[in-house]
Amino acid sequence: MINIKDVNFITSAADKGGFFLDSRVQVAVAGKSNVGKSSFINMLVNRGNAARVSGTPGRTRLINFFDIRTNGGDFVLTDLPGYGYAKVSKEQKSGWGKLVESYFETVAGVSVFVLVDIRHTPSPDDIKLIEYLYYKTLPFYIIANKADKQSRAQNLKSKKVIADAFKVGEDNVILISSIKKTGRDEVLDIIEKILS
Ligand SMILES: Nc1nc2c(ncn2[C@@H]2O[C@H](COP(=O)(O)OP(=O)(O)OP(=O)(O)O)[C@@H](O)[C@H]2O)c(=O)[nH]1
Numbered sequence: 449m450i451n452i453k454d455v456n457f458i459t460s461a462a463d464k465g466g467f468f469l470d471s472r473v474q475v476a477v478a479g480k481s482n483v484g485k486s487s488f489i490n491m492l493v494n495r496g497n498a499a500r501v502s503g504t505p506g507r508t509r510l511i512n513f514f515d516i517r518t519n520g521g522d523f524v525l526t527d528l529p530g531y532g533y534a535k536v537s538k539e540q541k542s543g544w545g546k547l548v549e550s551y552f553e554t555v556a557g558v559s560v561f562v563l564v565d566i567r568h569t570p571s572p573d574d575i576k577l578i579e580y581l582y583y584k585t586l587p588f589y590i591i592a593n594k595a596d597k598q599s600r601a602q603n604l605k606s607k608k609v610i611a612d613a614f615k616v617g618e619d620n621v622i623l624i625s626s627i628k629k630t631g632r633d634e635v636l637d638i639i640e641k642i643l644s
């Protein structure tokens with residue numbers, strides 16, 4: 449299994465002009481506000497707070513780029529702003545869509561981790577994102593986070609609900625807990641495949 453050796457914050461971007469682009473593969477973390485995207489990145493890189501975790505949902509407003517060094521190669525990890533936060537204006541909502549869409553349009557060959565909260569049925573926005581990635585033929589991986597919040601039995605039921613909503617097989621839904629740090633090895637295996 450690959451081993452993450454070093455992590456460094458590169459930059460934040462509010463628009464296309466600020467995107468960090470180089471020859472390395474980019475892996476993006478997308479999902480609804482508050483599902484734990486920033487916590488997932490922190491768990492993955494084994495750093496307390498590399499990606500700032502929001503006390504207030506809807507906090508990550510910019511695209512944050514991180515430089516990740518592993519023994520299997522280097523890549524760029526991006527923390528995308530969360531969508532679907534109720535307390536933002538219509539303009540802010542469409543701003544999210546434009547920023548993220550221009551990211552997917554600009555960065556060639558990005559792989560995407562789509563995070564959902566295991567306790568919730570995927571929202572129309574989640575489904576729209578998956579359909580968009582499918583249409584763009586961008587590889588995506590569905591990660592159901594906060595598995596520590598439910599029993600194992602309930603998690604297995606939720607896994608099926610999530611797989612059905614996204615019209616994928618259950619094997620395509622990876623259960624993790626960013627807080628309890630479970631499921632990390634499976635995610636590292638995926639990253640190893642992406643890099644190979
Ligand atoms: N119990 C539990 N809580 C979690 C887990 N992952 C994240 N959280 C909590 O969920 C809240 C949101 O986490 P963030 O990582 O900020 O979520 P985010 O998706 O980056 O949010 P935005 O940047 O606002 O889109 C925080 O209070 C986290 O501590 C998990 O696996 N288990």
Ligand SMILES: [Mg+2]
Pocket residue numbers: 485486487500501502507508527
């Ligand atoms: Mg965040």
